[in-house]
Amino acid sequence: MSQNFEQKDTKLIEEQSKIRSFKNxxxxxxxxxxxxxxxPKSSHVKNMFWAYVIGGLICAxxxxxxxxxxxxxxxxxxxxxxxxxxxxxxxxxxxxxxxxDKLGRFAGAGSTVPITGxxxxxxxxxxxxxxxxxxYGLGAKMFTVAGPVVVNGVMISFVIAVxxxxxxx
Amino acid sequence: MQKRVGKxxxxxxxxxxxxxxxxxxxxxKHGLLGDCFxxxxxxxxxxxxxxxxxxxxxxxxxxxxxxxxxxxQPQNIDTMLGGDLLNQIVSVSFAMRAYDSSFLGLYNACGxxxxxxxxxxxxxxxxxxxxxxxxxxxxxxxxxxxxRYPLELGVLRSPVTQxxxxxxxxxxxxxxxxxxxxxxxxxxxxRVIDLGIKDVNNMGAAMAPAACDTILQFFEDTKxxxxxxxxxxxxxxxxxxxxxxFDFAKDRGIDFKDKLFDCxxxxxxxxxxxxxxxxxxxxxxxxxxxxxxxxxxxxKYKKILLVGTGxxxxxxxxxxxESVPCIAHCLEVCSC
Numbered sequence: 084m085s086q087n088f089e090q091k092d093t094k095l096i097e098e099q100s101k102i103r104s105f106k107n108x109x110x111x112x113x114x115x116x117x118x119x120x121x122x123p124k125s126s127h128v129k130n131m132f133w134a135y136v137i138g139g140l141i142c143a144x145x146x147x148x149x150x151x152x153x154x155x156x157x158x159x160x161x162x163x164x165x166x167x168x169x170x171x172x173x174x175x176x177x178x179x180x181x182x183x184d185k186l187g188r189f190a191g192a193g194s195t196v197p198i199t200g201x202x203x204x205x206x207x208x209x210x211x212x213x214x215x216x217x218x219y220g221l222g223a224k225m226f227t228v229a230g231p232v233v234v235n236g237v238m239i240s241f242v243i244a245v246x247x248x249x250x251x252x
Numbered sequence: 253m254q255k256r257v258g259k260x261x262x263x264x265x266x267x268x269x270x271x272x273x274x275x276x277x278x279x280x281k282h283g284l285l286g287d288c289f290x291x292x293x294x295x296x297x298x299x300x301x302x303x304x305x306x307x308x309x310x311x312x313x314x315x316x317x318x319x320x321x322x323x324x325q326p327q328n329i330d331t332m333l334g335g336d337l338l339n340q341i342v343s344v345s346f347a348m349r350a351y352d353s354s355f356l357g358l359y360n361a362c363g364x365x366x367x368x369x370x371x372x373x374x375x376x377x378x379x380x381x382x383x384x385x386x387x388x389x390x391x392x393x394x395x396x397x398x399x400r401y402p403l404e405l406g407v408l409r410s411p412v413t414q415x416x417x418x419x420x421x422x423x424x425x426x427x428x429x430x431x432x433x434x435x436x437x438x439x440x441x442x443r444v445i446d447l448g449i450k451d452v453n454n455m456g457a458a459m460a461p462a463a464c465d466t467i468l469q470f471f472e473d474t475k476x477x478x479x480x481x482x483x484x485x486x487x488x489x490x491x492x493x494x495x496x497x498f499d500f501a502k503d504r505g506i507d508f509k510d511k512l513f514d515c516x517x518x519x520x521x522x523x524x525x526x527x528x529x530x531x532x533x534x535x536x537x538x539x540x541x542x543x544x545x546x547x548x549x550x551x552k553y554k555k556i557l558l559v560g561t562g563x564x565x566x567x568x569x570x571x572x573x574e575s576v577p578c579i580a581h582c583l584e585v586c587s588c
Contacts, residue, residue: 114447118457121499122492123411130408178404187406188525194406203406211402214302228405 130191137186138193145170145197167198174199178206204228258473262439267373268432268588270383270424272541273318275310277392277418280530280538283520288542289419290317296393296418304343307336307391307420311347314422315385318541322424322431324383329353329424333372334387335364337395337416337533339566344387353385362459362488363442364388365421365537366560366581370439373583376427389420390532399452399567412454414490415526417519421537423545429588434548438474438584442466444564446577452570456493456528459561462578463489464500467559470582471506478508482553485544487536487561487580488516490528515539536560548587558583 145166152162177183183203187194194200205225212224226233253265274289281292291313298306311334319326332351335358336343348355360367365388375381393403395416401407426432445465449458463486470476478484489497494514501508515536517529540558547553561580570576 112448114461115449118449118454118496121496122454122457125408125411178406181404184404184406188409190406191408200406203404207402207404207406210404211397214304228401 133189134191134193136193137190138197141170141194141197141199170197170199171202174202175206178203179210183207201229201232204232257438258469260440260443260469261473262370262374262441264373264377264436264438266427266429267377267436268426268429269434269436269545269585270426270432271318271322272421272423272433272545273314273321274421274538274542275314275317275389275419276534276538276542279392279415279524280417280419280519280534283524285519285539285543288546289538290321290542293418296391303391303393303397304338307338307343307389307394308346310389310391310418310420311336311344311387311422312350314387314389314420315347315351318385318422318424324424326351326353329383329385330381331356331375332385332387333358333368333375334385334422335359335368335533336388337361337390338398343389343391343394360560360579360581361562361564362390362531362533362535363560363562363579363581364533365540366487366558366583367441367562369423369425369436369558369583370441370581372423372425373436373439376425379427382428383424383426385422385424387420387422388533388537390416390418390534392416392418392532395532409527410453411527412451412456412492414455414488414516414528414531415520415524416532417488417516417530417534417538418532419534419538421534421539421541423541432588433545434553434585434587436583437586438470440466440470440473440582442469442580442582444577444579446575448575450570450573450575452565452576454492455488455531455563455576456490457496458563458576459489459578459580460493460496460500463493463497463559463561463580464504466580466582467501467557468504468506470557470584474584476584478506478511481511481555481557482547484508484512484557484559485536485539486512486514486559488529488531489514489561490531491517492528493561518543533562544585548585551587553587555584555586558585 148166212220276289300306333356368386445462519530520526
């Protein structure tokens with residue numbers, strides 16, 4: 084007898100909570116539309132312009148390094164590896180000095196996409212989580228931002244390798 | 253004396269604010285209210301090894317500061333109440349190691365200061381305590397690493413974002429009217445409202461309906477009008493949230509006219525690039541304990557409403573696709 088009653092009770096509660104969440108759902112869409120309307124949007128033209136300029140400058144700077152190395156008798160392939168290393172090191176220093184985040188605030192993808200952005204994504208958490216020690220802080224958190232890039236990069240290169248093997252393209 | 257009116261409103265008879273103390277960070281010092289604060293940090297770390305330790309030190313500094321201003325000793329305080337934004341409210345709890353008073357840890361995100369004043373008023377007015385300290389605050393660098401990205405990461409900020417304020421505010425509440433600056437006469441404990449905003453950058457839009465709900469409830473319960481007040485101060489809605497609240501309330505028959513202020517939006521200058529203004533538990537705490545109490549001291553204010561707003565989310569819930577539930581608590585503060 085009491086068991087029946089309890090079951091009925093829980094059913095009632097379940098139904099009630101269904102009604103409640105349904106009510107909220109209806110209100111939600113209206114308000115979300117309204118908020119979307121009144122919220123200021125970021126200016127795509129401005130963002131793209133700065134991303135183009137800063138990203139272009141970083142890449143041009145990389146090319147300058149490569150050309151200088153080649154002029155001084157370094158092999159082409161080795162020169163581009165060296166250039167990457169130099170850019171990574173410079174970006175790491177800029178991050179440590181607190182310059183790179185200011186650049187990123189208006190350059191956006193222009194400073195995130197080049198290899199310097201990867202360097203920034205590694206060094207920033209390393210500095211930030213140093214206070215929790217070398218293992219649980221720096222070691223564990225260093226890849227919090229760059230980790231997904233590495234994981235997805237490895238995954239996609241595996242997929243491409245499979246295609247290459249099967250299709251021979 | 254009636255202790256309650258309407259559905260949600262508490263009435264207090266003997267809850268006086270004896271003294272307040274506000275400590276703020278370097279960015280706030282260069283902002284619009286820079287001159288009001290009792291003390292400003294030179295650097296974000298406050299001479300400590302980590303930002304968390306700095307935040308903890310800030311709380312101790314604020315408590316010692318307010319006790320000093322009121323000529324009281326720590327042993328005169330019966331209870332301290334408060335909270336901060338960090339997981340497990342560690343900053344306040346750790347600061348409490350230095351004091352003998354009993355401690356109630358509270359958390360309502362950025363509305364914690366209003367919550368602590370509300371609970372504190374209940375304690376002193378109910379006769380359970382004679383003197384309590386209410387404290388709340390936040391730190392940009394600790395909040396940023398918990399809720400968002402590492403500080404040095406170069407990312408583009410959305411124009412709807414706010415800037416977590418660095419600072420802590422402490423107030424002493426007593427049941428005696430001697431030397432009191434103002435008194436807390438009414439309060440509303442808010443409801444959790446969630447209208448489905450999922451954008452964690454747009455906290456103002458998420459919190460505005462909660463603030464509106466609490467304010468409307470207060471006006472309905474007490475039959476008060478906007479004209480009775482010198483100002484209605486919301487916690488940290490930011491400029492956008494303030495505007496949404498203004499429009500929202502207007503649709504529901506309440507016109508705030510020029511009386512609606514937002515503590516977060518008041519903190520920074522335009523050129524400091526905080527977009528919608530300040531956020532964080534520090535906003536209402538430092539503005540109340542400096543700017544608002546100063547106005548009461550100068551007899552420029554007779555009656556105000558303080559509405560602490562909080563977005564009750566964690567990074568975990570937002571990654572799981574949950575929307576942002578919000579809360580607002582409201583207090584009516586009158587001159588003595």
